[in-house]
Amino acid sequence: MEWETVIGLEIHAQLATKSKIFSGASTTYGAEANTQACAVDLGLPGVLPVINQQAIEMAIKFGTAVNAHIADKSVFARKNYFYPDLPKGYQISQFELPIVGHGEIEIQLTDGSKKIIGITRAHLEEDAGKSVHDGFFDNTGVDLNRAGTPLIEIVSEPDMRSSEEAIAYLKKIHSIVRYLKICDGNMQEGSFRCDANVSVRPKGQDELGTRTELKNLNSFKYIEQAIEFEIERQIEVIESGGKVVQETRLYDPNKNETRTMRSKEEANDYRYFPDPDLLPVCIDQETIEAIRKELPELPEAKRDRFIKEFGLSEYDSDVLTSNRDQAEYFESVVNAANGEAKLSANWVMGELSAVLNKSNIDITQSPVSAEMLGGMIKRIKDNTISGNIAKQVFEAMCNGEGSADEIIDNQGLKQVTDPGAIEKLVDDVIDANPDQVKQYQQAPAEKQGKLIGFFVGQIMKKSQGKANPQQVNELLQEKLK
Amino acid sequence: MHKKTIKELSSALQNKEFSSEELVSFYLHRCELHNADLNCFISLMPETAIKQAKSADKKIQNGNATPLTGIPLAHKDIFCTNGTKTTCGSKMLDNFIAPYDATVVTRLNKAGMVTLGKTNMDEFAMGSTSETSFYGAVKNPWDIDRVPGGSSGGSAAAVAAKLAPVATGTDTGGSIRQPASLCGITGLKPTYGRVSRYGMIAYASSLDQGGPITQTAEDAAIMLNAMAGFDERDSTSAEKAVEDYTKNLNESLDGLTIGLPKQYFGGQLDASIESVIQAGVKELENLGAHVKEIELPNSELSIPAYYVIALAECSSNLARFDGVRFGHRCDDPKDLTDLYLRSRAEGFGKEVKRRIITGTYVLSAGYYDAYYLKAQKLRRLIRDDFRKALEDVDVIIGPTAPQVAFKLNEFIDDPISMYLSDIYTVSVNLAGLPAISVPAGFANELPVGMQIIGNYFAESRLLNIAHRFQQATDWHQRSPEGFE
Numbered sequence: 001m002e003w004e005t006v007i008g009l010e011i012h013a014q015l016a017t018k019s020k021i022f023s024g025a026s027t028t029y030g031a032e033a034n035t036q037a038c039a040v041d042l043g044l045p046g047v048l049p050v051i052n053q054q055a056i057e058m059a060i061k062f063g064t065a066v067n068a069h070i071a072d073k074s075v076f077a078r079k080n081y082f083y084p085d086l087p088k089g090y091q092i093s094q095f096e097l098p099i100v101g102h103g104e105i106e107i108q109l110t111d112g113s114k115k116i117i118g119i120t121r122a123h124l125e126e127d128a129g130k131s132v133h134d135g136f137f138d139n140t141g142v143d144l145n146r147a148g149t150p151l152i153e154i155v156s157e158p159d160m161r162s163s164e165e166a167i168a169y170l171k172k173i174h175s176i177v178r179y180l181k182i183c184d185g186n187m188q189e190g191s192f193r194c195d196a197n198v199s200v201r202p203k204g205q206d207e208l209g210t211r212t213e214l215k216n217l218n219s220f221k222y223i224e225q226a227i228e229f230e231i232e233r234q235i236e237v238i239e240s241g242g243k244v245v246q247e248t249r250l251y252d253p254n255k256n257e258t259r260t261m262r263s264k265e266e267a268n269d270y271r272y273f274p275d276p277d278l279l280p281v282c283i284d285q286e287t288i289e290a291i292r293k294e295l296p297e298l299p300e301a302k303r304d305r306f307i308k309e310f311g312l313s314e315y316d317s318d319v320l321t322s323n324r325d326q327a328e329y330f331e332s333v334v335n336a337a338n339g340e341a342k343l344s345a346n347w348v349m350g351e352l353s354a355v356l357n358k359s360n361i362d363i364t365q366s367p368v369s370a371e372m373l374g375g376m377i378k379r380i381k382d383n384t385i386s387g388n389i390a391k392q393v394f395e396a397m398c399n400g401e402g403s404a405d406e407i408i409d410n411q412g413l414k415q416v417t418d419p420g421a422i423e424k425l426v427d428d429v430i431d432a433n434p435d436q437v438k439q440y441q442q443a444p445a446e447k448q449g450k451l452i453g454f455f456v457g458q459i460m461k462k463s464q465g466k467a468n469p470q471q472v473n474e475l476l477q478e479k480l481k
Numbered sequence: 482m483h484k485k486t487i488k489e490l491s492s493a494l495q496n497k498e499f500s501s502e503e504l505v506s507f508y509l510h511r512c513e514l515h516n517a518d519l520n521c522f523i524s525l526m527p528e529t530a531i532k533q534a535k536s537a538d539k540k541i542q543n544g545n546a547t548p549l550t551g552i553p554l555a556h557k558d559i560f561c562t563n564g565t566k567t568t569c570g571s572k573m574l575d576n577f578i579a580p581y582d583a584t585v586v587t588r589l590n591k592a593g594m595v596t597l598g599k600t601n602m603d604e605f606a607m608g609s610t611s612e613t614s615f616y617g618a619v620k621n622p623w624d625i626d627r628v629p630g631g632s633s634g635g636s637a638a639a640v641a642a643k644l645a646p647v648a649t650g651t652d653t654g655g656s657i658r659q660p661a662s663l664c665g666i667t668g669l670k671p672t673y674g675r676v677s678r679y680g681m682i683a684y685a686s687s688l689d690q691g692g693p694i695t696q697t698a699e700d701a702a703i704m705l706n707a708m709a710g711f712d713e714r715d716s717t718s719a720e721k722a723v724e725d726y727t728k729n730l731n732e733s734l735d736g737l738t739i740g741l742p743k744q745y746f747g748g749q750l751d752a753s754i755e756s757v758i759q760a761g762v763k764e765l766e767n768l769g770a771h772v773k774e775i776e777l778p779n780s781e782l783s784i785p786a787y788y789v790i791a792l793a794e795c796s797s798n799l800a801r802f803d804g805v806r807f808g809h810r811c812d813d814p815k816d817l818t819d820l821y822l823r824s825r826a827e828g829f830g831k832e833v834k835r836r837i838i839t840g841t842y843v844l845s846a847g848y849y850d851a852y853y854l855k856a857q858k859l860r861r862l863i864r865d866d867f868r869k870a871l872e873d874v875d876v877i878i879g880p881t882a883p884q885v886a887f888k889l890n891e892f893i894d895d896p897i898s899m900y901l902s903d904i905y906t907v908s909v910n911l912a913g914l915p916a917i918s919v920p921a922g923f924a925n926e927l928p929v930g931m932q933i934i935g936n937y938f939a940e941s942r943l944l945n946i947a948h949r950f951q952q953a954t955d956w957h958q959r960s961p962e963g964f965e
Contacts, residue, residue, distance in 0.1 A: 039581055043801040045574065046561045046583060046680040048715050078797050080844070082821055089800020140817075142805065271844035273853060276687035276794055278716050 001239075002203040005231050006211075007166045007196060008158035011173055012151050013183040014127065014191035015058045021126050021150035022049030022092065029189050033132070037144035043087030048277050051076075055150040056281060057291060058182040059099045059124050062152060064292045065176050066119055068103025072285075076124075076278045080271045084142050085129035093153075095272040098123035099281060100152075105176070106300070107168040117169045118157030127151050152182075158197065158208065163227040167220055170194060175299045179324040187218050194223055198230045199244070209234070210244040214258055216251050226251035230258050302327055310334065310341035319349055325363050329370045336374020340381050347373060351394055368397045376404035389413050389465050416467045419475075425467055426475045429458045440480055452476055482507050483643040484960075487552050487700045490646060494541055494551045501541065501551030505534040505595050508553045512597060512644045515964065519620045521629075521638040523558045524566050525598035533595040540593055548703055550593030555645040557636050558599035559606055560586050560691070561680040569682045570604040570614035570632075573802045573809045573828030583680020584712045585649060585691050592707040597645055600635030604830045605799065606656055606684040608632050609899050610892060613832040618889055621664060622961040623927055627886040630660030636694045637664040642964040647704060650694045653684050654787055655881070655906025657692050658918035662881035662930025665920045665959060667947065668694045669701045672938050673913035674719035676705075677712030683798040685791035686717075688910040697957055698919065698947035702726035705940060721938060729941050730948040735769035737946065740874030744780040745905060750883055757922035757929040758880050761950070765878075768949055775870045775877065779862045783908035786863065788900055789843050789856035790911070796840030802828060835896065864912040867934075876946060877934040880905055881918040885927035905932060915940050919947045920956035928959075 020027055023040035040047045063070045077095035100122035108114050129144035154173060160166045174192060177183040185192045199211035214230055217223040229251075234244050248267075249258040297305070299321050306317035306327075321327045326348070333344040352373065356363060376393055379385050385393060385408060396407045408414055416422060430437055433455070440451045452473070459472050482504060485493065494501060509527050516522050530553065537551035561567045561579035563586075568574045582590065590596075603613040611619040611634025619634040621627040622642035629638040633650030637660035640648050650657040652670035661668025669692045676691040683689060693704035705726045712718045739762060746755055762772060804810035804824025811823035829837070843852035870877060883904055892899040909916045914934055921931035931950075935943040951957050 042806060044561075044580070044807065045567070045569065045577070045682040045801070046579075048679050048717075050714060050716050080797050080800060082800065082803060084803075084805050084817065087801060087806060089803060090797050269846045271797070271841065271846075271849075273793060273797070273844055273849070276685075276717075277683075 003200045003231075003235050004203045004205075005161055005163075006158045006199050006201065006208055007160040007163070007227060008211075009156045009160070009166060009170060010195045010197070011154040011156075011170065012127075012193045012195075013154065013173075013177050013185075015055050015150040015152055015182055016184055017052055017054045017058065017150050019052060020148035021052050021055050021124065023148055025148065027149050029191070031145055033141070033143040034145060037129075037147055041087065041144055041148040043089075049092060049275075051278060051281065052150060055124055056099070056283070058150075058180070059122065059152055060283065060288060060291045061180045061182055061295065062122060062154070062177065063100035063103065064288065064295060065180055065298060066103035066105050068119060068122070069101035070283060070288050071097060071099055071101055072283055073097065074099040074123075074281045074283075076275045076281070077272045078275045079125075081268045083128065084140065085131050085144070085147065087129065087144060087147055091126060091128065092275055092278070093125035093272075094123035097280075099283075105169070105172055107165065107172050109164060109168060115159075115165065117159045117165070120155045120157050122152050122154045125151050125153060158199075163224045163231070166196065166227055167224050170220065170223065172299075175322060179296055179298055181296075181324075187220075190218065193218060196223060196227055196230075198227055198234070200231060200234045200238070210246050212244065212246065212258075213248045214251055215248060215261065222251060222253050225253070225256055226258055229256060233258065296324065299324075310345075312341060312345055316345045316349065320345060323363070329363050329366070332370030333374040333377065336371045337377035337381065340377050343377050343380060344374065347377060347394075351391065355398055367400065368394070372397055372403055379404050379408060383415055383417060383468060384408060385413055385415055386465065386469055389415070392465075413466065416463055417471060419471070422467055422471050422475060425459050425462055426455075426472065426479055429455055429462065430479060433458070437480065452480070455480070483511060483646070485646070486697050487549070487646050487695070487703060488697070490552055491548045491550075491703075495546065497541075501534040501537040501595060502531060504551065505530050505553050505597070508597055508645060512639075515642055515644055518625060519622060519638050519642055519644075520617050521601055521619050521635040521642070521644065522555070522598045523568055523570070523601050523614075523616050523635070526565060526596055529565070530595050530597050533590075537593045537595060547592045547707070549589065549707055551595065552593075552647070553595045553597045553645060554589065555597050555600045555636060555639050555648040556586060557602055557633050557648065557650050559602060559651050559682045560599075560649060561682070562586050562596065562599065565599070567599065567682070568615070569606070570602040570616060571828065571830065571833070572615040575615065575809065577808055579680075581680065584677035584714065585708055586680065588707055588710075589649075594707075600633070600639055600648055602635050603632035603656075604833050605682070605795070606632040606651060606653055606689075607795070607832050607836050609655065609659060609902050610887070611635060611638075611660070612889065612893060613830055615830060620889070621886045622964050623665065623886065627888055627927070628663070628891075630663035630882070630886065632656040632660075633668075633694060634660045637661055637666060637668065640664070640666050640694050640696065641961060643960065646696070647700055648694045649691060649708075651681055651684075651689055651691045652906075652910065653688045653690075653791060654903045654910050657694060658906050658916060658930065658932060659882045659903070661694055661918040662920075662932075663886040663928065665928030665930075665956070665961070666694060666696055667698055667701055667917065667919050667951075667957060668692065668930075669705065669917045669940070669943070670909065670915060671705065671709065671940055672719070672915040673910070674717050675709050675721075675915070675938065675940065677710070677715040677718045679712055679714040683794075685794040686798060687794060688787075688791055690910070698917065698944050698951055699727065699730055701917070702730060702944045702948070705944075709940075719938070724941055726941050726944055729945045732945045732949075733769060734765060734946060734949050737765070737770040737876070738874045739765060739770050739772050740775035740870055740877045741772055742775050742777040742780065742870070742877060742879060744777050745879035750880060751885075751924065753924035754880050754884065754929050757924055758878070758931055761921035761931040761954075762878055764953055765946065765950060768953060773874055775874060777866045777870060777877075777908070779859065779866050780904075780908055782859045783863050783911055784900060784904060786856045786859035787903070787907035787911055788839075789852050790860060792836045792840035793844050793853050793856075794840070796837045796844065799829075799833070799837055804828070832896070860911045863908050867908070867912045867914060871936045875935070875942065876939075879932055879934075881930035881932040882906070885924050885929060909934055913937070915943055917943045917947050919950060920959070921954075922956055923959075928956075
C-alpha cells in the first residue's frame, strides 16, 4: 500500500526581550543558576505578573509577517500542572484567545516547487525553568533562570507531507523570526525548539491517522531524522497488523530512534482557565498598522529584489538573504563598491564567509566592515589590483592593517598597467626562454592557450603579481606570433 | 490612650502629649496582656516596632509627619512583611520569612506607621470564623466562647479589644466586613483594584481586596488615603487617581437615596438583626436620606457562583505550595510524587484541602462548562443586577451578616452552613463593588453590623454616610467588657 505522511509542527521561539515576560528579571542566557530569577519568577507567595509590552509587540510583528489575524482581544490563561521547574504550579499561556490567529507562509522545495503552509495560531507564554540532574547525587537541582522567559508558540496546520516540507517550513519560520529580530534562533541554547506531530494514512484517505508527538528535537538534522524514523515505524506497526498509539515520544539522537515518553492516558488535565491576575490584552488597529509599517523587508521579498535589482542568480540570492545581517552587510558592500554586485556576492559568500566560519563568528562581528570590503572591490573593478592581489589585501584587512587603499599604498601592491613597463617584462621573459618560445610557436593553436600560461606565470612572478594580467596576455600573444 | 481613634492619636502625637515610642510600648504591653485570651496575633514584633516608633518620633520632631506617622497597627498575616514570618495562618508557611514587603505594607511604612505584629486568620483566608488557622481559633472579645468572624478575625478582634488602633484585612467574600460586624467595629472593602494586591497572599485573585479595619469611618478614610492607588506591580489595580477620602466625610445626607433590596430582608434573616438594620436606616432617614425598595433578583445565586469561582482560583493559586522552594516540606521524600503528596497533605488544613479539591474538580475536563463557565455567567448577572439597581439609588443597605457571632466549633463540621453565612457579602465581591460595615446596634448583647454598598470607586460617599451615621450614634464607641 502507498502511504501518505501528515506532519504538523509546534515551534517554541524565545522572544529576544531584555526582561522576562511577567517580571523585570534579565533573560540573558548562561548566567549562574538561579541568579536571574526574581520573586515573581520564583512564584513566591503574594507576587503578581505584569505583562512585558515588548513581548506583545514582538508577537504582533510575527503575526503581521505571516499575514495572520491579530486578535483585538487576547487572554492569558493558566495551564495547571505540577513540576519542580514550574514554580507557580501553573504556566501562564494563552488558550482560547491567542494573540495571533490564522496565517500562512510559502515554502520552496528543492525541486523548485512551492507550497503554502497554514499557521493555525501563535500564542504568548512563559518558559519553565530547568531541572538539573548532574552533580546533586540522588537529588535533582532546579535552575529557574529560564523561568518566565517569553515564548511564542507557533502551531502549524497539519499541512506538511514529508520531512523535507517540514524542514523547509521550519527553516522559513526560523529565518522570519530572525529577520524580525524577535528571536536569536539559537537551537543549541534552546531559544528555537520544535515538537512534531506525525501520522500516516493510506494515500487518498481523507481521515487523519493516529498521531504521535515527537519531542527533544534540537537541530534541523535531528528533526528530519526523527520524522523519518517515526514515519517508518508507524508504517511498520500498521503493516504488521498493529495500531499506532496516540502518545508523546522522545527522540534519541544517539540511537536515532523515538521512544515512548507518555501515553494519552497519562496526559495531564491542564485545567486551563483565564488568569485572573492579568487583564485581557487589547490591541487596536493603529498599533497593528504602526508595527506593520515598520516591518523589515522579509527574506522572500529581499531575495526577489536581489535577483531583479542586482542580477544575481537565484542561488546567490537565496544564500545571501538566508540571514538578515548577511543580506544587509552585502547591500552595504555593494553600495561601497559603486554597485558592483556579482563581485561583492562572490566575496561575501566566499573569502569573508570562510574567515567568519573559521573563527566561528557572526557577520556582525566581522573584522572587515562592509565599507572596507566594498572599498577593496572598487579597486579590483578599476584595475588598481588584480583578483589575486585582492586576496592578499583582504588578509591584511582581516589583520587590521588598514583600508584597502592604505594597504595597497603601503605594500606597493598597485597593479602595473604602464604599457612600456609591461612590454619590458614581456620582452625579458621571452628573451630568457628561447626553448619555450620555440615550443609554443610549433604547437597547434589549441595547445597554445595552455602553453602561454608558462610565460604569464613567469611575468607575474617577476612583477610580484602586480602586472595587469589582461595586458600581459594580449601583449604576449602578439609577440609570440 | 487605647480609647483614642487614630485621628485623636495623631493630634496627640503632633502636640507631643506622648511619643510614638510611649504609645507603641503601651500597645505592645496591652497585646501581651490579652493575646493569650483572644489569640488574635500570630506574631508580635516588639523590637522592630520600637525601632519604627523611634524613627517616627524623629519625623514628628522634624515636622515630616503624615497623619499616620507613629500610629501603631496590626497587619493581617496574609500581607508579606520583609524579614518577618508571614504564615497566612497555615502550617505550610510556618517557616516562611517573606523576603519583601507587600505594597500595602510599603505604603503604610512610608506613611510612618508602626507594625505591632501579624494577626491570626483563617488558613489562607478560607473561612468565616477564624477557626481554621494552624495557630488555633481567634476568640471574640465580646464573648470569648464565640468566634470573631473571618477570615480577618485576628485583625477584627485586635481592633475591637483595642490591642491595636487599626489593622489591615483582606476581603474575598466578606472577610473584612463580616468580622467587623461580629466584633462591633468598622470594616471597609474598597472597590476591586483600588488597593494593590501585590504581596497579599492570593486566595481568589479576582475577588481579593485589601482594606482597613478601624474603630471609625473617619479612621478608615485616613487609612484608605495611604493604602489606595495604582501599583504597577498589580495589573488589576486601577489607574485612577486617589481622592482625599476625608474631604467629604461631613457632607450632608440630604437627598441621599438608599436602596433596600427586597431579597435581603425577611426570609431567613433573624428578626432581631432585621430590626437593628431597620433602626439604622431610620437614623439615616433622620439625617436626610430617602429609602427605596429595590430588587437584586439573583442574590441567592451569589453563594454557588462565589464558591465555584473562588475555589477554582484557589486550587491554582495554592499550587505553588509544593515543598520545592519554600514552605513546609515533608521529611525524607522518597520521590517527587511523595514530596508533593506528603508536603501538601501535612502542610494544609482540612478546609483548605476541601477547597482545593472542589476547585480542582470544577476546572476539570468535562466539568469546566457546567461549573466554572456557568458560575462566570452568574457573576455577570449578579453584577448587572447591582449596576441596574445603582442607577436608581446611591447606595444599597442591608445586614452585613445574617447572624451575630456564633459559638466556637458550631460550624466546624458543617461547611455549607458556614458558607451560607456569607450570603450578604459575597455578591459584593463578585460585582467588585466597595462596601463598608458599621456597628448599628446589638442583638442578644452581641454587635450587629450594617452594610452600605456603593457604586464603583464611590468609597468617598460610603465613608461620608458611615461617618455621619457614627456622628449620630454611639454603637461604634461601645467596648467589650474587660477591654475598656
